[in-house]
Amino acid sequence: MRCYRSFLVVELIIIICFSAISLNINGQSKPWLVPDEYKTLKNPVAKDKTSIKTGMALYIKYCASCHGKTGLGNGVKARGLKDFPGDFSGAEYQNQTDGEHFYKTKFGRNEMPKYEGKLSDEDIWNMVNYMRTFKK
Ligand code: HEC
Structure with missing residues (x-):
């Protein structure tokens, strides 16, 4: 009897693990982890008019088709x-560091294309600066 009960517990744990995994696959909750060295990376490009203008042109060309x-x-x-x-206007996006935006743009994942090798780091920073202007 005791043995049977512990079997049930194990089974329950397995079920919980599998449902957590499949939730992830379905995209319900999937944090995009950015390595610390990128999270704390300092944006080397000043958020001035020139940078924002350059970032806007690139954003419209490469990103607006999906991101709006x-x-x-x-x-x-x-x-x-x-x-x-x-939603780049909301807190979930705007509360991330510039380094996180840079990392996600440069390396992408799944349907988010990676721009490493397509756009220079400087241009990615220009877009990071431009995307700050979407803040509500
Ligand atoms: C083909 C459609 C597509 C294009 C083009 C695209 N993205 Fe994305 N992007 C996505 C998708 C889908 C996600 C969500 C990915 C995920 O969460 O796995 C995303 C996520 C992001 C994120 C992370 C957002 C967050 O809330 O953490 C950033 C930053 C980003 N994209 C920037 C860009 C930039 C900059 C460009 C243009 C240079 C671009 N994307 C072009 C589809 C696209």
Whole structure:
């Protein structure tokens, strides 16, 4: 009897683990972990007019199709995506560091393309600066 009960407990644990994993696969909760060295990376490009203007032109060319012109995640291509690209005007995005935005843009994941090798680091920082202007 005792043995049977502990078998039930083990089974329950297995079920809980599997449902946690499948939740992750379905994209319900999947934190995007950024390595500390990027999180604390200092933005080397000043947030001045020139940088924001350059960032805007690049953003419209490369990013707006998914992320939307005003960063709400409602670009024309967004409908065909499995994952929501995020709302750049909200706190969840704006509370991240510049380094986190830089890392995610440079390396991407899943449907978020990586721009490493396509855009220079300086241009990625220009876009990071521009995307700050979406703040509500
Ligand atoms: C093909 C569609 C697509 C394009 C083009 C695209 N993205 Fe994304 N982006 C996504 C998706 C989808 C996610 C969410 C990915 C995830 O959470 O796994 C995302 C996530 C992000 C994030 C993280 C958002 C957050 O809340 O943490 C940043 C930053 C980002 N994109 C920047 C950019 C920039 C800058 C460009 C243009 C250079 C760009 N993206 C182009 C689809 C796209």
